[in-house]
Amino acid sequence: MAEKALIRIEGVTKRFGQFAAVDDVTLDIAEGEFFALLGPSGCGKTTLLRMIAGLEVPSEGRILIDGEDMAGVPPNRRPVNMVFQSYAVFPHMSVADNVAYGLRMEGVPKAERADRVAEALALVKLDGLEARRPDQLSGGQRQRVALARALVKRPRVLLLDEPLSALDAKLREQMRFELAQIQDEVGVTFVMVTHDQDEALALATRCAVMNRGLLQQVATPDDLYEYPASRFVADFIGSVNLFEGELAVDEPGHAMVTCPTLAAPIYVDHGVTGGTGTTVWAAIRPEKIEMLHRPEGGLPPTVAGVPAGSNVVAGIIRHIAYLGSETVYEVDAEGGARVKVLRPNVARYEERGFDWDEPVWLAWHPRSPAVLLS
C-alpha cells in the first residue's frame, strides 16, 4: 500500500471472558479508503469497529489513528464518528437538532452550526425535513439523519455498522449507490462492517474477511473473488464449487489436481506452493464452467492448452434454478461430485436450451480453478 496508513491496528485481541471475539488482528487502513470488514455474524467485525470507535477497549494490542495511539482516548475525543446499525437517532430531538448535536457538544458557534447542519442535510438529501421528529421519518430517512449527524463533525474516519441491513432490498440498492457517492464527495475514510458480501464487493475499495475473530484475507473485491486465500473466503464470497484432492503434478508453470469425486483431473496453468502429494482444494466459480450438450456417443470437447482428458467431465443435469438474469444448473458429474454451473440468460428464448436430466459436458479453462491449501 503506497498511501500512509490512517488507521493502524496492531495485534489487537478482544476477549470476553475466555472467548476471543477478535484474535490478534493486524491491519492498516489508508486515508480515503472505503474499507469493508466482512464476515458472518459473530466473526468479530463489529467488535473491531467498536474498538476503533472507542466503545470497546482492546484486551491486547493497540490502535493508532493518524499515528496517535488511541489507548485511553474516550470515544468523545476520537477523530472518528459512527453510524450505528439501529441508527440511534435521538427520538426526543428534531432532525436538525440531531444533526447539530455533535457540533453543540464541540462548542461550535450557533451561526456556523446552522450552516454546517444545512450543508450536511443537503448532502444526504434531507433538506426541508429539518423540523421533523424521528418518529415521522422512514427507515431510510432515519439512516440519512444518522449519516448527516456523523459527517457534520467532519471526522477523519466514518465508521458504519451494517449501514444497509435494516433497509428493504430496493432501498438498499439505492442507498448503496448513494453511500459511494457521498464518500466520493466528502473524501472521508469509510470503514464499514457488513455480513453482506454483495454490499462489500460493490462499495469497498478493499475488504477484510474475518471468521471467528481471525483475519482471513485482506484484498480488493476482485482479488477476494478471483484469488481467495482459503476455502472459507472462496465459499463466503460468492458461490463456489470446491473439490478436495491431491496435488499430482506441481511444476513452476503448471499443476494437476486429482479429485476422488471428479472423473477428470484438474489442470491449472500455474505452479502451486505445496509439493506433490499434499491435500489441496480446487475452487471453481459456477460461471467459469462451460456446459455443452452431450449427444449419445459424442466425443468430449477439447479444452485448449490442457493435456487430453483433463478439465472436461461428463455429467447429467439434476436441478435447474431459473433466477431471471441467469440460471443455475446443478449437475451430477462423473465421479460423484455435484457441480454448480451458472449461465447468463442472454437470449429471451434459447433455441437449444438445457433441460432436466440432460447429459452434458462440463469444461473449464486452465486459469479458472483456484488451488487452495487451506
Next chain:
Amino acid sequence: MATSEEQDWKRARGPFAAVFTAPALWLLAFFVVPLAIVWAYSFGETTTPTTIEISGTFRHYVRAFDPVYLEIFLKSAWMAALTTALCLVVGFPVALAITFAPERAKAWLLLLIMLPFWTNLLIRTYALMAVLRREGYVNAGIGRIAEALGWQFDPLPLLHNNFAVVLGLVYVNLPFLVLPLYAALDRLDRSLLEASLDLGAGHLRTIREIVVPLAMPGILSGLLITFIPALGSYLTPDLLGGPDSQMIANVIERQFKRANDWPFGAALSFILMYLTFILIAGQTVLAGRRRRREP
C-alpha cells in the same frame, strides 16, 4: 393461540365471570364498602360517643381548611416533597449504577434494594431509632472518636425532630423511586448513549441531554409513587418525629382515637385522598400528552 374473539370479554361472558367475580366481590366488600362508610361519616355528626348520625353537613370539610390543619397539610406536603427530592438525589445514581452493572450483578443489586420491603416497617423504624437516639450508634461512634482525639463532644440531637422524620421517610421510600427509575433507565436504547459519546458528549452531558429527557416519564412516575406514600406517612413521623413534626396522617389518627371525632377524621382522610387523585390525574394527562407527541 387465542383468537381476538376468545379474548373479547363481551363474547366470552362465562369465562370472564369466572375470573372476575371473586376479585370484584373482594374489592366490593373490603374496599368499596368500607370506603363508602368512611365517606358517609365525613358528612355526619357525633351524637353520642358511640353513634354517628349522617346529617349531610359540610362542617368538617370547612373545618379542615382552618389554618391549623391547612398548615399541617402544607407541612406534610413539604416533608413529602423534600423526601422525594432527596430520594431522587440518592436514587438516581443508584438506579444508573444498577442499569450499567454486569448482568449477573443486576439481580443481586435489585434484591438488595427490595430486601427492606421484606422486613416489617415497625422493626425497621425501631432499628433506625437505635441508630439515631442520644446514646445510639451514630452518637456513640462519633463520641468514641472524639474521646480518642481528646475533644469535647455533646451528643447530636438526631432523633425526635424533623430531620429524623425526613431521614426515615427517605430510607423507607427510596425503593419506590429506585425501582421505577431503574425500569425506565434499563429500557433506554444503549446505542443512543453510545451515539452521544461518539458525537463528542462526555458522560455527564450524555446523562443531561439524552438519559434524563428520555427517562422523564419514568422519573415522573417514580416521583409520584414516592410522594404519595410519603404524604400519607403515619408510622415514621409518629415514632421518629418530635412534638412539631406531626404529619396529616397523625392528625387523622388522633381524630379517630383520642379526639373521638370520626366525622372530622373521615373528612381529612378524603381530602388527602382527593389530593392523591388530583396528582395521579395530572400525571396521567401529562403522560398521555407525551405519548401522543412521541408514539
